[in-house]
Amino acid sequence: MSTxxxxxxxxxxxxxxxxxxxxxxxxxxxxxLAPIFYTEEYKDATSYFRAxxxxxxxxxxxxxxxxxxxxxxxxxxxAWQYRYETLLALLPSTDVASSPILEAEVRLMDELAxxxxxTYQVWHHRRLLVSLTRQPKRELDFIKKGLExxxxxxxxxxxxxxxxGSFAGRGASVTDGVEDVDEDLWIGxxxxxxxxxxxxxxxxxxxxxxxxxxxxxxxxxxxEDRERVLKRELIYAKQNISLAPSNPSAWNYIRGILSQTHTxxxxxxxxxxxxxxxxxxxxxxxxxxxxxxxxxxxxQLPCVQAMEFMADVWENEGGEEKTxxxxxxxxxxxxxxxxxxxxxxxxxxxxxHLALRGQKxxx
Amino acid sequence: MRPVVILSNRLVQLFFVSxxxxxxxxxxxxxxxxxxxxxxxxPVDGFPTLTSRSQAETEQVLLKHLPEPGAKDEPILQKTxxxxxxxxxxxxxxxxxxxxxxxxxxxxxxxxxxxxxxxxVALDPANKQRIIDKVMAWxxxxxxxxxGPGQAAHLLPTYAAVCTLAxxxxxxxxxxxxxxxxxxxxxxxxxxxxxxxxxxxxxxxEVDVRGIYCLLTxxxxxxxxxxxxxxxxAAFIAxxxxxxxxxxxxxxxxxxxxxxxxxxxxxxxxxxEAHGGYTFCALASWVLLQSYIxxxxxxxxxxxxxxxxxxxxxxxxxxxxxxxxxxxxxxxxGCYSWWCGGAFGLLEALGVGGLQNAESDxxxxxxxxxxxxxxxxxxxxxxxxxxxxxxxxxxxxxxLTHRNADASIVAQHHVFPSNVRKHQLLEAWQPSKxxxxxxxxxxxxxxxxxxxxxxxxIPARVRQTGSTxxxx
Numbered sequence: 001m002s003t004x005x006x007x008x009x010x011x012x013x014x015x016x017x018x019x020x021x022x023x024x025x026x027x028x029x030x031x032x033l034a035p036i037f038y039t040e041e042y043k044d045a046t047s048y049f050r051a052x053x054x055x056x057x058x059x060x061x062x063x064x065x066x067x068x069x070x071x072x073x074x075x076x077x078x079a080w081q082y083r084y085e086t087l088l089a090l091l092p093s094t095d096v097a098s099s100p101i102l103e104a105e106v107r108l109m110d111e112l113a114x115x116x117x118x119t120y121q122v123w124h125h126r127r128l129l130v131s132l133t134r135q136p137k138r139e140l141d142f143i144k145k146g147l148e149x150x151x152x153x154x155x156x157x158x159x160x161x162x163x164x165g166s167f168a169g170r171g172a173s174v175t176d177g178v179e180d181v182d183e184d185l186w187i188g189x190x191x192x193x194x195x196x197x198x199x200x201x202x203x204x205x206x207x208x209x210x211x212x213x214x215x216x217x218x219x220x221x222x223x224e225d226r227e228r229v230l231k232r233e234l235i236y237a238k239q240n241i242s243l244a245p246s247n248p249s250a251w252n253y254i255r256g257i258l259s260q261t262h263t264x265x266x267x268x269x270x271x272x273x274x275x276x277x278x279x280x281x282x283x284x285x286x287x288x289x290x291x292x293x294x295x296x297x298x299x300q301l302p303c304v305q306a307m308e309f310m311a312d313v314w315e316n317e318g319g320e321e322k323t324x325x326x327x328x329x330x331x332x333x334x335x336x337x338x339x340x341x342x343x344x345x346x347x348x349x350x351x352x353h354l355a356l357r358g359q360k361x362x363x
Numbered sequence: 364m365r366p367v368v369i370l371s372n373r374l375v376q377l378f379f380v381s382x383x384x385x386x387x388x389x390x391x392x393x394x395x396x397x398x399x400x401x402x403x404x405x406p407v408d409g410f411p412t413l414t415s416r417s418q419a420e421t422e423q424v425l426l427k428h429l430p431e432p433g434a435k436d437e438p439i440l441q442k443t444x445x446x447x448x449x450x451x452x453x454x455x456x457x458x459x460x461x462x463x464x465x466x467x468x469x470x471x472x473x474x475x476x477x478x479x480x481x482x483x484v485a486l487d488p489a490n491k492q493r494i495i496d497k498v499m500a501w502x503x504x505x506x507x508x509x510x511g512p513g514q515a516a517h518l519l520p521t522y523a524a525v526c527t528l529a530x531x532x533x534x535x536x537x538x539x540x541x542x543x544x545x546x547x548x549x550x551x552x553x554x555x556x557x558x559x560x561x562x563x564x565x566x567x568x569e570v571d572v573r574g575i576y577c578l579l580t581x582x583x584x585x586x587x588x589x590x591x592x593x594x595x596x597a598a599f600i601a602x603x604x605x606x607x608x609x610x611x612x613x614x615x616x617x618x619x620x621x622x623x624x625x626x627x628x629x630x631x632x633x634x635x636e637a638h639g640g641y642t643f644c645a646l647a648s649w650v651l652l653q654s655y656i657x658x659x660x661x662x663x664x665x666x667x668x669x670x671x672x673x674x675x676x677x678x679x680x681x682x683x684x685x686x687x688x689x690x691x692x693x694x695x696x697g698c699y700s701w702w703c704g705g706a707f708g709l710l711e712a713l714g715v716g717g718l719q720n721a722e723s724d725x726x727x728x729x730x731x732x733x734x735x736x737x738x739x740x741x742x743x744x745x746x747x748x749x750x751x752x753x754x755x756x757x758x759x760x761x762x763l764t765h766r767n768a769d770a771s772i773v774a775q776h777h778v779f780p781s782n783v784r785k786h787q788l789l790e791a792w793q794p795s796k797x798x799x800x801x802x803x804x805x806x807x808x809x810x811x812x813x814x815x816x817x818x819x820x821i822p823a824r825v826r827q828t829g830s831t832x833x834x835x
Contacts, residue, residue, distance in 0.1 A: 026512050032497040033490065034471055035456035042462050050513040076466045077565060078515040084567050124569045131620050151413070152693065158612060158635030165615040169630065202414035204691040208636035211606055216632035217615065244410040248676065248691050256606030259669075298409025340685060344675040347716065 009068070011044040017061065023047035024054065042072050053082060058089035067108070074116040084128055097133050105129060113146065123155040127162065136167040136185060144192065151196065152205045161212050164189070169217045186220050189213050201240050204249040211253060215260050230261050235291055238271050242293035245275050251305040265313045272313070275299075275306030276329070304338050315352055323356050401426070402681035414692050421694045422682050429684070442482055449475050453490075466510035469501060469523035476530045480805055491531040495539040498524050498532075506544060506551030516551055517565040522577030525584060529804050529812045540815055549587050552578055558618040559602075559631070560595025571612040572603055576644035579651040580802050584809070586816045590655065597652045600645050601663040602631040607691060608666065608673030609637025610645035637673055639689035639702040646670070646709045667715050674710070677703045 012018045024047055038046075045068045052062055066083035069076050091099050106129055109122070116122045130139050140163065146156045168185035190213060196206040214223070214233060223229050237254045241247065258265055271292040279301045288294075295301055307329050314326040327349050334345035404422050407415045453475055457464070464471055472494060479486060486494075501508045501524055507516030508524035525543070532539030555562045555578075557570060564574035575596060582588045602614040611633035618624045635641075649656075649665060656663065679686050679695040686695035687703040710716055802809055814820065 024513065027497070027500060030496045030500065031493070032500075033493050034453050034468075034475065034497075036461045036465060036468075037456055037459050038462060038465070039459055042465075046465070053513060073462050073465055075463055077517060077568065078466065078509065078513075081515050081565060081567050120569060127569075128567065152690075154612070154635050154638065161632070161634045162615065165630070165632065165634075166620055169615070200412040200414055201410070202412050202692045204693070205636055208605065208607075212632055215606075217630050244408045244412070244415075246406040246408055252607045252691060260606065296409070300406035300408050303406075338680075340678055340680050341675050344671075 011041065012048040012065070013044055018048065021048055021051050021055075024050035026050070039072075042069075045069050045072065046076075049079060049082075053078070058086040060090065062086045063090075070112070070121075074112070074119040074122060077121055080121045080125055084125065091132075097135075102129065102133055106133065110142065113142070114149075118150075118153065118155070120155060123159050127159060130163065134167075136163050136182065139163055140185065147196065151200060151203055154205070157205045157209055161209065161217075164213075165217050183221060186213070197240065201244055202247050202249055204252075207249045207253045211256055215257060226261070230257065230263065233257055234268065238268070238291070239293055241275070242296060242299075245295055245299050245301070245303040246305065248305055251309060255309070265309065265316055269310065269313045272306045272309045275301065275303040276310045277302050302337065304333065307333055307337060311348070315348075318355075318359065320356065323352050326352055401429075404682050405680065417694065418692075425682065425684050425686075425695075445478070446482060446484065449478055466514060467520065467523075468511045469498070469508060469520040469527065472498065473523040473527045473530075476527055477803065480530055480808070486531060492537065494527065494531045495537065498527050499539060499542055502542075502544065503551075504547070506547030506549070515565055517568070518555070518562065518574040518577040519564060521548070522581055525581045526802060526804055529584065529802075529808045532812075534815050540812065543585065545585055545587060548581075548585070549592070552582065552587070552592060556592070557616065558595075558624050559614075559616050560593075560597070560599035561613060561616075562596075569613075570616075572600060572610060572641050572644040572648060573612075575600065576648045576651075579648050583651055584802065584812055584816065586813075593652060593655050597649065597656045597659065598661060598663040600648055600652070601665050603633050603641070603645055604665050604670070605633045605637045607637040608669035608671070609639070609642040609677075611635040611637060612641045636690055639677060639687065639699045639706075642670075642674070643702040643706050643709070646706050650709055650712050667710070667713060671710060671715055674703055674706055 012021075013023065023044070026046070045065060048065055049069055052065065063083065063086060066079045066086070069079040070083070073079075087101065087105060090101055096102065109126055109129065113122050113126070126139065126142075130136060140160070143156055143160045143163075146153065150156065164185055168182050190210070193206055193210045193213065196203055197210075200206075213220070214229065219226075234254065234257070237250050237257075241250045241254075244250075254268060255265070257263075258267065274294050279295075281302075295303075311326040311329040311333075314322040314329070330345040330348050330352075334342040334349075338345065405415070405418055407419070452471070457471065461471075476486065476494065498508075500512045501510070501514070501520065503509050503514075503516035505516055507518070508521045509516050510520045514520075528539040528543070534540050552562070554566070555564070555574075557563065561570045562574050562578055563570055564577075579588070579593070579596075582592065599614065600610075603610045603612070605611055612635045614631045614633050617627075617629045617631050676691070677687050677689070677699065679688060683695045686697065687699035688695045689699045689702065707716065804812075
C-alpha cells in the first residue's frame with residue numbers, strides 16, 4: 001500500500017505488472033459534450049479501473065489502483081465500493097477483526113481522512129471498517145481529532161452518533177443472538193460535549209449531539225431519574241444562554257427538551273422574561289438566582305429568541321389576556337425586532353386569533 | 364425551476380398548476396425603522412466565539428454587495444453572463460480541477476440543461492442528441508445510472524440522468540426514454556432497500572434522504588412506484604426529523620450490525636442535526652409518499668408546525684441580505700435558497716401557509732412565508748459574484764450547483780392546487796395505477812415524460828387571461 005503521490009508513480013500503462021490488462025476508454029463511440037479535461041494520470045488510472053471492474057478481478061493490485069484513484073478523486077464512489085468488495089474478498093474467513101489487511105486499511109484511512117474530511121465516502125468507509133473490526137473506542141478518539149480540525153463537520157458528528165447508537169445503545173449489535181453492547185462508550189460523552197460547547201457555545205452540532213446523548217438514544221447509567229435530568233439540562237442551557245443570549249442553538253435545545261418531556265414552556269418563563277425586554281424595561285431581582293441567571297451587562301437586549309419564547313408561553317396559556325400579550329410580542333417582532341420574518345409572525349397572530357375565536361364559540 | 368408538486372392517491376388525483384412568474388425586483392431594501400441604510404449586524408452579546416467571528420466576517424462581505432444609498436438601478440439577473448458560463452461548460456468542457464466531479468457527470472449535465480430551461484433557452488436537436496447519447500452511456504446493465512460510463516449505479520446520478528432526459532429526451536429510437544431499462548432499475552432499487560424502510564444510495568454505500576428523494580422522483584416519473592418498494596419508507600423519513608424541526612440525513616438503523624431487526628421499541632434517533640438540503644429531500648419525499656401514508660396501517664406523522672418554525676428561521680436577516688442558511692448558527696449560502704426557500708412550496712402542498720391559509724379573513728394576498736423580495740436581492744446582489752465567504756471549503760462543482768439553485772429561485776413561483784386543472788386532468792385520465800412526480804423540472808417536462816410512461820394523453824392547458832394574484 002503505497003503512500004507515494006501519483007506523480008511519483010509510473011502510469012499503469014507503463015507498468016510491467018499491469019501489462020496483461022487492456023485499459024478501457026470512457027466514451028468509446030461518441031463525441032461527448034461537456035468533457036472534463038483529465039490529467040494523464042487520472043485518465044490512465046480510471047481506464048485501468050474500468051477494465052478491472054469489467055473483468056471482476058479482486059486482487060491486492062486492485063487495492064493499489066483504487067487507492068491511486070481515491071487520492072486523485074476522493075469522491076469516486078465506485079472506486080471506494082470496489083475497494084471494499086476487494087477487501088472482503090481478500091480477508092480471511094475467520095477472525096476477520098484482527099486481520100493485518102484490515103489493520104493496514106484502517107491506518108490508511110486515518111491518513112486519508114485528514115486530507116479529505118468533507119467527503120462522504122471517506123467517512124462511510126470507516127463505518128464499513130469498524131463494522132468489521134468491532135473497535136469503536138479507537139474511532140471515538142479519531143472522531144474527536146477530526147472535530148478539532150472542523151468542529152461542525154456533518155459527516156463526523158453523524159458518524160459519532162451512529163457509532164454510539166450501534167455499539168453502545170439499546171439498538172446495539174446482536175451477534176448470534178447475543179447483544180454486543182458496550183455501555184462504557186458513553187462515559188465521557190457529556191464531558192466531550194461540554195468541552196466542544198466551551199470552545200464555541202454556538203456550535204449547533206454539539207447541541208444536537210447533547211440531545212442525542214441525553215434524550216435520543218436510551219437512558220444513560222445514573223440518569224434514570226428523568227426529572228432530575230431535565231432540571232440539570234435546563235440549568236445547563238440557561239447558563240449558556242446567559243453567556244450569549246442571542247444563540248438560537250441554546251434556545252432550540254430548551255424548546256426541544258421541554259417538548260420531548262411534555263413540559264410546558266411556562267416552566268422556563270421566569271428565566272426568559274428579562275431577556276425578552278430592553279435593558280431597564282424589566283426590573284431584575286436583587287438576589288442572584290443560580291437557577292435563573294439573568295442577562296449580563298454586555299448582553300444585547302431584547303433577545304429575539306426570548307421574545308419568541310415568551311409569546312409561545314402566553315399563547316399556550318390561552319385566554320384573551322394572554323393571547324393579546326402574545327400578539328403584542330409577535331407584532332413587535334414583525335415590525336421592529338425580527339422584520340425579515342414578518343409574515344411568519346403575522347401568521348402566528350392569525351392562528352392565535354382563530355384559536356381564540358374557536359374557544360369563545362365553545363364557551 | 365420551481366418545484367412542481369403533484370399530490371396523488373390510488374385513483375388518479377390532483378395536479379398542481381405552477382404559476383410561473385418572474386418576480387420583478389422592487390426598489391427599496393430593508394424595512395429598517397430607524398431609517399439607516401446599513402442593516403443591524405447579528406448580536407454577539409459581548410461573547411465572541413468562532414461562530415460569531417465567522418458570521419461577522421460574512422456580514423462584512425455581504426455588506427459590500429449592498430446597493431449604494433440612493434441608487435436607482437435595480438439588480439438584474441445577468442442572463443448573458445450566466446449563459447456564457449453554461450455554454451462554455453457545455454461546448455469547451457470543464458478544466459482539470461473538475462476531476463473531483465468525475466463521478467457526478469450526470470449532475471454537471473443536469474445543472475447545465477436545467478439552467479438553460481430556467482433561462483428559457485432552447486437547445487438545438489443535434490446537441491440534444493449528443494446529450495442523450497452521453498446520458499445513455501451512463502446506464503448500468505444492472506439497472507440505474509452511474510456517475511460516468513462503467514461506474515456503479517447510484518441513486519443520485521440516476522435522478523440527474525433521468526431528469527436530464529426529461530429535458531432533452533423524447534420517445535422513440537435514440538430518444539433516451541424508451542432505452543431506459545425500467546425492469547432492471549426496479550430491481551436495482553429493491554436491492555438497495557433496508558429493513559427500516561430506508562435505501563442505500565448504492566451498494567455498500569450510505570443511507571440518506573437524498574437517495575430516497577432521488578429514487579422516489581425517478582420511480583414516479585417512470586411509473587415504478589409500488590407498495591412493495593416504499594414499504595416503511597415514510598416512517599423512516601419521519602424518524603429523521605430532529606428536535607429543531609428540520610430533518611437530518613438519516614436515522615439510527617432499527618436493525619443491528621449483524622442484520623436482524625431489533626426488538627421494538629428500538630430507538631431511531633436522527634443522525635446529524637437539522638439541515639436544509641436533507642430537509643428539502645425529506646419533505647419532497649414525504650409529499651411524494653402521501654398516497655401511501657394515507658393508506659398505510661401505521662400512518663407516520665411529521666411535526667409540520669416545528670418544521671415551519673425551523674424553516675423560517677433559516678432565512679438570514681437583512682444584514683445577510685435575506686439569504687438562507689442550511690443549519691442553525693451557520694452561514695447563509697446561495698444553494699440554501701433552493702433547499703430551504705423551495706421547501707416553502709412543498710409545505711404549501713401539505714396545506715401549510717400560502718393561499719391555502721384561507722380560513723382566516725386576515726390573510727393578505729401574498730406569496731407565502733419566505734421573504735421573497737429579500738431572497739431575490741440576496742441572490743442578485745451577492746450570489747452573482749464570487750462570494751468569498753461561501754466559496755471557501757466548498758468543492759469545485761458547487762459553483763455550478765449554486766448558480767443553478769439561485770436561478771431556480773429567482774424564477775420563484777407558488778404552487779397550490781388548482782381545481783380547474785384537477786378537473787381537466789381527471790376528465791382526461793384513464794384509470795391506472797400511478798403516482799405522480801415532484802421534481803426540479805418544468806411542469807411541461809414533467810407532464811410530458813410522465814404521460815409517456817403512464818401511457819396517458821395530457822390535455823392542453825388553457826391559459827387564463829390576466830394574472831390571478833396580482834403579481835406581474
